[in-house]
Amino acid sequence: MRSFHGIGLFILLLFSASISGQIRHPKASPFSSVTQDIGFTTITVDYSRPAVRGRQLFGKLVPYGRIWRVGANESTKFTTNTTVNVLGNTLEPGTYALYAFPEEGSWEIAFHRNTSHWGDGRTDYNPSEDAFRIRATPKKEADWQENFLISFDSIHHNGALMEWKWGYTVVSIPLEVDTQKAMLDTISSSLKENPTAQTYYEAARYLQEESLEPEKALEYVQKAIDLGGDTYYFYRVRSLLQASLGDYKGAISSAERSLQLADAEGKDEFVRMNRENVKKWKKWVKENKE
Structure with a gap:
């Protein structure tokens, strides 16, 4: 009798698990966060890192002329605790979604006030909610970057470059702080x-x-x-x-x-x-x- 009850309980637990939850599995584009101090300013970028996996990137996986979330999964978030100048545009302290509109020779990049959109927000994205947009020219590097990477370089007391790297493509965005x-x-x-x-x-x-x-x-x-x-x-x-x-x-x-x-x-x-x-x-x- 005890054995029967034990088997019945085990079956019940399996059945409950199957209808109440899903199997947790690792994300194909894992979450990452990078924090960089520039002078007295602290900048944090939260994003996901898709991999190339043999695919053609820009113009194919990431189509030209269409909004891109600058990564995968949720929209990429850029947070600053002080005012930052981006190519002559003032970015007040706060959190912004980063979006890009890649083209073959030039990218348009938006610092967007609405951070609630999932992914690229293609159907809900409203340009009027941009803090501003800038233009950047993508460059080619010799070193391969398999997983999309956001990093900071050329750091000094009053500024740095935020760099987006994927495949052989690099986009650099100059940031200035006072x-x-x-x-x-x-x-x-x-x-x-x-x-x-x-x-x-x-x-x-x-x-x-x-x-x-x-x-x-x-x-x-x-x-x-x-x-x-x-x-x-x-x-x-x-x-x-x-x-x-x-x-x-x-x-x-x-x-x-x-x-x-x-x-x-x-x-x-x-x-x-x-x-x-x-x-x-x-x-x-x-x-x-x-």
């Missing part, structure tokens, strides 16, 4: 509130990296040294600033001090970088004497 204004405002306010040696160093380092106000940056790094003492990275930035102002003898002296301090702490990378700069600047001084 990190400089935010950073200069931060420096100004920080230097008014009991600045430390590190505060002055960080201010000097940013100005040096961005080639801004080298004389002021040199004052800041000197204050960092006065307050914080001899530190290899203080003297490293000082040497770079002096070189940018044409004071190569001063730059050599600062680099040699940075090298000495870095060597004492086992900072091999800074030893190497300083040694290379000393060699380069000594050569410049010698050539300009003759």
Whole structure:
């Protein structure tokens, strides 16, 4: 009797599973998400990654002249936490759907406010809901990309390239952010509130990296040294600033001090970088004497 009841329960469970749910299976175009910091801006793109699988891509699998969801499954979502400039167009903080209208020689790309459409939203898509559209020229690369890929490259404090790669085709979209204004405002306010040696160093380092106000940056790094003492990275930035102002003898002296301090702490990378700069600047001084 117990055996009968056990078999009956097993059959009942199988029957219930068959009518109440479906078998979970992996997606042919798996979900992916890429997040990139650009200065103080954080951008996230959520999308799915279809594979080529031997098919002809653009003009066939992705027809020319028709809307494409920039991936597969749900529409691709682009989220930014600050204002982004895209080829002269202002994109306010928020989430947008990305759509493309590929053609053989040029693509039209839409940043779309309505993120509720499934897939490409072909029947519901309304151009009036675009934040804006831009044009981009697709290029061919030597390296093959089997699964559609969205990535970021050429990243600096104030911008980056968002790149779409599939097969041999690459589309690059330049993004710009105003990190400089935010950073200069931060420096100004920080230097008014009991600045430390590190505060002055960080201010000097940013100005040096961005080639801004080298004389002021040199004052800041000197204050960092006065307050914080001899530190290899203080003297490293000082040497770079002096070189940018044409004071190569001063730059050599600062680099040699940075090298000495870095060597004492086992900072091999800074030893190497300083040694290379000393060699380069000594050569410049010698050539300009003759």
